[in-house]
Amino acid sequence: MGAIAASLARVDAGVSWLRVLAAAPDDRSGWVRCSDLLADPLRLVDWQVEVADAYGGGDDNGRLTGAGLVLDWYLGAVTLPAAGIFHLDRRVPSLSPDTMLLRLGPGGTVVAVALESSAFRCLVDDPATDEAALVAADLGELATGLRTEVVEHAERLLAAYAPTTRIGRHGRWGAVADALDVAFLTGGWVSGDRARAAADARLVLGDGVGHLVGGSTLHEIVDDNGNWHWTRRRYSCCFVYRAPVGAVCVTCPRVSDEQRRHQATGWL
Template sequence: MHPSRTPRAVTGGLADSLLRVAGRQQRTELRVDLPGDQDWQLCADLLADPAGFDRWRKLLAGWLREQFGDAPERTTAGYVMSWYLHVPAYAGALLLHHERRVPALRPAELAFRLSSDRPHPDGIAVLGDRFYCLPSDPGSALPTATVVPDERALAAILRARYLAHAGRFVRAFAPRSPLGRRMLWAAATDALDNSLWWAGKQGGTAEAEGAGVADAALVLSTRHAPLTAASTLRLVEGRDGHREWTRRRESCCFSYVLPGETECETCPRICPKG
């Protein structure tokens, strides 16, 4: 059974946080409920019926053939792998960055919608009520809140909740994919590191981006197995001579095997470690 399709009314609860965060970013529609149409996919349903990943990859293959003339199996697997993991990673990163709250990120409490043009998630619904927060949080006394002592503990909660969801994905997707489990966990590492960075970068200032980088360093201060690395964010000199943040990917999207395409600048195939 799906969680409630109507917005929660607990003042100061997680739904209030989501509504505030939704107004501070433009990448993805954020919802606190599921609409009545059939465009939304509950993560728990997809993980329980992994054949849905085959249907997703078939839809993507049609789009890739229209755009590039080919749809290699590794590419469809790589795109779907990264796109799915973006859903729990981005939901968790946004709420940590803007609200210093962490949702449960259970598959039964997350849903997404695929875009009508390119089949990637362009909407995320966070359906659960429970969240983790700091003692200073104004909602810490709510029955849906679990208080942790400090930001390091909150970062550990985000990492643990995300790992639990990502582990479910790896178990469901690995048998239907040409990609190995290390590649899947590398993609899980990328999704979390990227999402923490993007949550700050979308603020549009160097200070906001730096805060996102700091969040990534807090959550991924070292390698936490089965993730494959600590945060790989680093400062480099850009083409205009200014220093800018970048990161080395741990996983490959396999875009380079598409006709006329080459490796991304941050692809682990060509980007040295360190």
């Protein structure tokens, strides 16, 4: 097993809601190559409609819930492997849409992602430097590499996505920053070191570099029982609150700090 495949396997073993694979299986049923999806915006529209129907009962005004969730799920599948590997192994995989595939499940959810390219970046002291396409001199340079991979993929995604939705530019790029934050927090759950994962998120997001709308919002809160939890505040909106059975999520900027602490009381 190559270095990047081994890193992907570590991420895959730590999450239950998304399979993270180094290659798609021979049976490609339900799989779509990212570049093929982005080349046909009508497929993005069909995906939004499927999700809108699943969450909005066919009455999702403007498909905003569908558009918001599809954007979140797509970006989550791209950023989770990348941020997870960065956090766990200090490596950065290639995120080219040409070498990434998604598998869609019931209701349009993303249930698996495959990264076919074995190319990656790593630090100079990584034992797998002989396999790496690029070697970074320090962690800051590696973080820049991760940010570049994510932004370049996001540029292609959002260029295709913009004509299909009423979500504005700030909201679309806000979703990219949000996805990175979630991915790092997930990496922290896998490693058991959420404080270091939050530090990684701050390093990669900076103060909002280039298209990214802001820095990491990961922070700790204390609930009504005095227990501490990691959470965040979104830049973008998933629009789930618009669905008939929807509610404002705890990360929504509409939620006050007091409400957030109260909601966290029921968390594990």
